[in-house]
Amino acid sequence: MEDEKHGKKCEYDPRWNGPLKGRSCTDCFCLIIFLAFMAGWAAVGYYALSHGDTNRLLVPTDSEGRKCGVDSEVLDRPYLIFFDLTTCLTASAPYSGCDTPQVCLKECPKSNYIFSLNSTLPIEELRNVTICKIDVDLSSKNLTEIENYILKNKCASWYLRSTSITGRCIPVTIWDEFVNMTIDNEKLSQAKGVVEVLATAQTILLNAYDDLLFTWKTTLVIIAISGALSLSYIVLLRWLATPFAFLTILGVLGLFGYTTYASYTYYSENGGLGWIIFSILCGVILVIILVVVIFLRSRIYLACQLIKEASKAMTSILSSLIFPIIPWILHLLVLAYTVAGGFYLASIGIRNYAVQFENDDSCVCPDNLGYTNNSVCVPDVFTANCYDSATNSPCTSSGCHLISTDNPWYINYLHAINVVAGFWLFFFVSALGEMILAGTFATWYWTYRKEDVPFFTMSISIWRTIRYHLGTLAFGSLIITICRLIRLLLESIDAKLKEYNNKLARGCLKCCKCCFWLLESFLKFINRNAYIMCAIHGKNFFPSARDAFNLLMRNIIRVAVLDKITDWILLLGKILITGLFIWITWWYYQDSKEINYWAVPILLVGVGSFLISTVFFTVHSAAVDTIFLCFLEDCERNDGSSSRPYYMSKRLMKLLRR
Known part of the structure; x- marks a missing residue:
């Protein structure tokens, strides 16, 4: 009955030895739509670059529409x-x-x-x-x-x-x-x-800028050290996963405990509502983590075996550690193109000028121009032909003034294309990175003798993904794009409803926003596992998503208490590294008389160390998700006998007894 509800279990296949090699292209129709849309986006960008003038937005313009220092x-x-x-x-x-x-x-x-x-x-x-x-x-x-x-x-x-x-x-x-x-x-x-x-505001900005100039070298060194520590942390998890996991938990508990104490002490000495709120928030997080550790301590040990297995895969394929840099660069390029396109489109418009004659002014214009009050005019023509009859000099009070700027009717549609295409390509790049890493780690898992893993495993996965599965990536990223656009629309409606102070409507809207946030999170979870199954079996998006969902549902207990705990431990690792270097920076600069705001280097180190650690931990998370899904399939395909041996390590086999 359970098999029928969530599909049949994976059956033993003596020919199965990992990611399918003889596969065909998936979701081709969606790929055609994606490429056509990207071509249209490129055309929009070319049109914006050809007809737009960012000087209209960046260069100051006077009331007559003249660009200061340019015209x-x-x-x-x-x-x-x-x-x-x-x-x-x-x-x-x-x-x-x-x-x-x-x-x-x-x-x-x-x-x-x-x-x-x-x-x-x-x-x-x-x-x-x-x-x-x-x-x-x-x-x-x-x-x-x-x-x-x-x-x-x-x-x-x-x-x-x-x-x-x-x-x-x-x-x-x-x-x-x-x-x-x-x-x-x-x-x-x-x-x-x-x-x-x-x-x-200007004083604060100038002081912050001075602090940035003074501390940037030290800040970069600290961020680089945090990156080295993140890499070392990932590598050492291969041998010391269990002690490192519990040390991480203890470190985070100590970090939040000390932060709670320090914030409250600062509040007691200097006051400030923000500090007591921050202290309470850190205390609540501390209690939550402590409760989770107490009740799930046995499952944490099991999750460490999965983390150790993922670390083995990463250290066996070292190129996977630096691969996320490529998607990050692509993300920045997509973001830059989208923002630039938006700026150029916003600068496209037709300026409307009208004559404004003052009643007591003696400004006159030739009759052939037909200038009357509020009639359309051209500034250069007005200046060259109209004059003050009393002084025989250029008109002073009267003139040809800029009234408005009209955007072409189609500009809003071009803006819509720019936004939709920007989100779609951004999520497409994310999906591309996820599937490439999934194919890489799946190959590692389904290789029985790990020393036989192909040397160019990452390159093979990149080629296989680009050659066969771009359509599936386009399909999955389109689903997330639609959900994100709906959320943005709800945010826009919420902003407009603030003007009317309708509490009932705003309450309903907040519920909708929460629901769509949950929906987007769920879809991202489904997509990530669908990409893993597609990388392994080479099926279209929907069959891959169905197989992944059924496999997870047949093992829902393991998913809830093992895979999610693993993600939680990795999150704590990022928090520990980021928080540790934030405190180091604070200790280094707290008594410095040479900077105005110690928050400047702290903010830079916090953001920089978190982003750097995210690069490494993202790979680890992808390895964990892929190996976990392969592990579940391995459990269904094989039984550990000599004829049907498991592909997992002996340590990971302990999970079968839980």
Whole structure:
């Protein structure tokens, strides 16, 4: 009955000696769709590169659409200033831009300026420091005329001492420098908070940058040492799996215990809600790990045999240790192409200009141009032909202004293709690495005499995967892509629902997000085992997934208490190595007077050591999953007799008695 429910057990086959050699291509139709989609993505990238201009996004642009320091009219003015920086902090600013005049300058302001009719500045100096978005001669203007320009938003009513960040003039002045000045602009009260935040943020960033320059060499050395320790850890597991596993558990317990104590001590001495929360969190994790160890200590010993077997496979095929570098590089290339494509697509658009005549301005244009108020215009044509009849000089208040930028109707579809293809190829690369490692370790397991494992096992697996199974990888990665896109859609809907404060709708949405996260995790588990079965038996995705699922379900107890415990022990290994080097970095820099924030090197070491250890432990995890699935199949195919011997080691045979 159990066999019928979860399929029949694998039968003994005297011809079976490991991964199938005479196999055919799998899931070819999905491969054709994948290649066609990638070709379309390449076409989208070419179109974006040909028609896009990232200068529109990166180079500061004034209110007239001129690129500061790039366009001929403002070639000598590379810096941009905002008349009212508070408009850049609205929710719509990232999409519609800052709703304030923006002007290109030769240099950012070196002093503070606030316009007032009661200003103590001499009129001559006031004319020199006033910044306008029009080329107007203020030398002959009186205070009232200057005020008129400011009221029309043609000139700035205030600005602050600033520095350039990506070509934008960002205030760095301290509010106390001019808080006692006469203020007759309501915007200045809003600007106070903006200035303080920007000044504080810039100070933090500059100090962090200085810390990075000072510590990067030491940080790289520490990260390199963590990588060497990770590699040594993996190698030594071949002989010392059991003691290393329990030492790892004790080390993690000690790590979280000391972190809990240190965090609470720091909270007692210095206060801070974050430290007590961090201390409680570490304490809870400590208790959970301790409870798991107490109740599963016997199973941990058995899991160590599986870890030892995986370490043997890895050390027998040393090329598997460095193989993950290739998928990582491919992931970075995919990510870079996707982001670059998104930037170039976002920069494609048609700029709309319209004439804006001021009622009290004497600006006139030739009749043949047909310029009326709000009519479409061309900036160069307007500048060359329109003039102020009163002064016979270029128009000042009136002009041809940038009104909006329209994206072509199809740009959103191109963005969608870019996002979908980026996710699909990213997950495809991950699947490719998983199947290549699965084929490599399956070959090792199903070789009865391990010394007879082919020297080019990894190369054979790479060729076999690329030659026969790219369609299966495309199929599996497409499933994960669809699930991830649904999750992103739910995140977008959740962000929009925050504006309406509908608790019932948001609660339902959070349940959906949780369900799809669980679904994606389950699908990744199914895919990983399907890739292993495909690498061994050469079947299509669905038959491979079915066989893997049935095999696991027929041995569900072993899966729950053995394979998952193995993954848990490897996770603890990564945590121990990362946490150890974080503490080493903290001890090294905690009393240093030469850095501003000890968190900078700690963060770099933490991220770097975790990523490096993940490279090695990912291979180990792939080896464990593959060997575990092969072990289950070996148990069903063979019985340990002389005619049907097991392929597993004698130590691993102990698992049969449990």
